Amino acid sequence: MYKYMIGHGRGFVRAVELFCGAGGMSRGLVDAGFEVVRAYDAWPIAVETYRRNIGPHVVEADLNNLLSIVSQISTLAPDIVCGGPPCQDYSLAGRRQEGQNASMTIAFAIVVTTVRPQWFLMENVVQAQKSQAWAEARAMLKRAGYGLSESKINAAYYGVPQSRRRLFVIGRLGEKDGFLQSAIAAKASAAPMSLRQFFGSAVPNTVFFPATSDARRSFYSADESAPTIPERPIRPLPEGHRYHPADVALLENGYVYSRPVRGGRGVRSIDEPIATITRTSWERPTPRYLGAPHHLDPVVATDTAVLTVDQIARIQGFPADWAWGDIAKRDILQMIANAVPAPVARSLGEVILERHRGQSGPAIEGHFVDWLVRGGRNRATAHNVKANVGRARRLLGGRTFADAGHELLALETASGFDALPKNTRSDLRRALAVLAEFEASKLRKPRRPRRSAALRPLEPESAEALKQAA
Ligand SMILES: C[S@@+](CC[C@H](N)C(=O)[O-])C[C@H]1O[C@@H](n2cnc3c(N)ncnc32)[C@H](O)[C@@H]1O
Structure with missing residues (x-):
C-alpha cells in the first residue's frame, strides 16, 4: 500500500530542518504544533543560537556530506523535511550566478527524495524559482512522486509588518500540483500588517x-x-x-x-x-x-x-x-536577515497540519459549476456534483491525487465509505471522475481572457498577485 494512502496523521508531526540558521522557521513550526526532532546548520554561531533558544536537537554539520546526513535523517523517520537552502546566489543582492549555494537546493531535494517523508517545506528567494538548480530539484521531486504547491508569499500578509516576498514550496507524496494553494491564500490576512x-x-x-x-x-x-x-x-x-x-x-x-x-x-x-x-x-x-x-x-x-x-x-x-x-x-x-519570520512559518505549518489531519480541503479552482452546465446539466444537478466532490474529498481527508486510480482506491478504502448507500457511493466516484475531466479540460484549453474579468471572483494566484502589488 502506498505511504500516502495510510490515513490522516494524528498527534505530533515530526519535522527535521536543514539549514536551520538561528531557528526562525523552527520557532514558527513549533508554534504551529510540530515536533522538530533534528535541525542542521554548518555555521557554529547559528547552531549555538538555535540551541540556546529552540533546543538541544540541533547538530552542526555541513550538508555537503549527504551520505552520513541522509542515513541519520532516515533513522529519525520524519513526517516532514523543511529548510531554506542558502540563497545568496539567487538573491537580488547576490552575484546572480549560480554556484555552490545553489547546489544546496539540489542537496535539499536529494535528502527529501531519499528519505521520502510524506511532506516537505522549502523556502527561498523568489528568483530561485527560475534557477537551473530549482529546475533540477523540481524534476527530482516530481519523479519521486511529490505534488507541489509553489507560492510566492508576502510576509506582511502572514503576521509580520514587513514586505518580504519569498518562494515557499510545499510538497506531499501523491498529491496534485497546487493542492495547497487555496488553503495558503485563505490563511493570508485581508490587509498587510503595518x-x-x-x-x-x-x-x-x-x-x-x-x-x-x-x-x-x-x-x-x-x-x-x-x-x-x-x-x-x-x-x-x-x-x-x-x-x-x-x-x-x-x-x-x-x-x-x-x-x-x-x-x-x-x-x-x-x-x-x-x-x-x-x-x-x-x-x-x-x-x-x-x-x-x-x-x-x-x-x-x-x-x-x-x-x-x-x-x-x-x-x-x-x-x-x-x-x-x-x-x-x-x-x-x-x-x-537569513530567517523565515516565525509567524510566516507558523501560518504555513498550520496549513500543513490542518491538511495532514484532514481538517481542510482544496477549493475547486475555476468555474466547475458553469462548465457542468455548459456540458448539459441543469444548475441544481451541477451544484450536487460539486457538493459530492466536497463530500468525497472530506472522506479522503482533503487529499488530491495525481493519479486517478490511486484516488479511487483511496476512496474505496476510506473509513465510512463502505457504510454509505450504494447510490451515494457511485455518486461520489462519479463526482471525482467528472472533476478529473474538468481539470483535464483546463489543461487542454488555455483560458482566453474575457472582458468581464474584473467581475470574476479572484483566484488564489491573482489574489496573491494583487497583494504583492499593493
Ligand atoms: C537562509 S539561512 C536559513 C535560515 C533559517 N531557515 C531560519 O529561519 O532562521 C541558510 C543557512 O544555511 C546554512 N548553510 C549554508 N551552507 C551550508 C552547508 N553546506 N551545510 C549546512 N548549512 C549550511 C547557513 O549557515 C545559514 O544559516
Whole structure:
C-alpha cells in the first residue's frame, strides 16, 4: 500500500530542518504544533543560537556530506523535511550566478527524495524559482512522486509588518500540483500588517494622545487618566507592565528608514510594513541617499526613527525574549536577515497540519459549476456534483491525487465509505471522475481572457498577485 494512502496523521508531526540558521522557521513550526526532532546548520554561531533558544536537537554539520546526513535523517523517520537552502546566489543582492549555494537546493531535494517523508517545506528567494538548480530539484521531486504547491508569499500578509516576498514550496507524496494553494491564500490576512499595528500591540492597552511638546509623552496606559484632564491624577501602571521606550519613540516619530534595494523608497510610514529586513536595516541614510532621496519619501530620511537591533529582530518575527548571547552585531543581523519570520512559518505549518489531519480541503479552482452546465446539466444537478466532490474529498481527508486510480482506491478504502448507500457511493466516484475531466479540460484549453474579468471572483494566484502589488 502506498505511504500516502495510510490515513490522516494524528498527534505530533515530526519535522527535521536543514539549514536551520538561528531557528526562525523552527520557532514558527513549533508554534504551529510540530515536533522538530533534528535541525542542521554548518555555521557554529547559528547552531549555538538555535540551541540556546529552540533546543538541544540541533547538530552542526555541513550538508555537503549527504551520505552520513541522509542515513541519520532516515533513522529519525520524519513526517516532514523543511529548510531554506542558502540563497545568496539567487538573491537580488547576490552575484546572480549560480554556484555552490545553489547546489544546496539540489542537496535539499536529494535528502527529501531519499528519505521520502510524506511532506516537505522549502523556502527561498523568489528568483530561485527560475534557477537551473530549482529546475533540477523540481524534476527530482516530481519523479519521486511529490505534488507541489509553489507560492510566492508576502510576509506582511502572514503576521509580520514587513514586505518580504519569498518562494515557499510545499510538497506531499501523491498529491496534485497546487493542492495547497487555496488553503495558503485563505490563511493570508485581508490587509498587510503595518508597523503601527505591530508595535502598538507591543504596548498593551495603549492610548494615544499626541504630545504637545517634546517634554511630554504621547502613549499612556489605559489605566492612566487622560493627560488632557490634568485635575485627574495619573494612576500607577499595572504591575509587570512595561513600555518599550524605543517602540514608543518609533510610534511617536511615525517614520522609519531602511536602505532601499534597486533604487526603491527608503522612508516608510509606520502605517505601512517596512521593506525587507536585511543585514543593513539598522543603518542610517548615507550621504549618497540624502543627496538623491526617493521622490516619494514622505519625510527627510534623517528625521526618521532609528531602529534598534531588538526591533529589527521582532519585525523579523523573533520573540522579544529571544537570547542572542554575547556575539557580534553583524552576526546577529546576518541571522535575523537569513530567517523565515516565525509567524510566516507558523501560518504555513498550520496549513500543513490542518491538511495532514484532514481538517481542510482544496477549493475547486475555476468555474466547475458553469462548465457542468455548459456540458448539459441543469444548475441544481451541477451544484450536487460539486457538493459530492466536497463530500468525497472530506472522506479522503482533503487529499488530491495525481493519479486517478490511486484516488479511487483511496476512496474505496476510506473509513465510512463502505457504510454509505450504494447510490451515494457511485455518486461520489462519479463526482471525482467528472472533476478529473474538468481539470483535464483546463489543461487542454488555455483560458482566453474575457472582458468581464474584473467581475470574476479572484483566484488564489491573482489574489496573491494583487497583494504583492499593493
Ligand atoms: C537562509 S539561512 C536559513 C535560515 C533559517 N531557515 C531560519 O529561519 O532562521 C541558510 C543557512 O544555511 C546554512 N548553510 C549554508 N551552507 C551550508 C552547508 N553546506 N551545510 C549546512 N548549512 C549550511 C547557513 O549557515 C545559514 O544559516
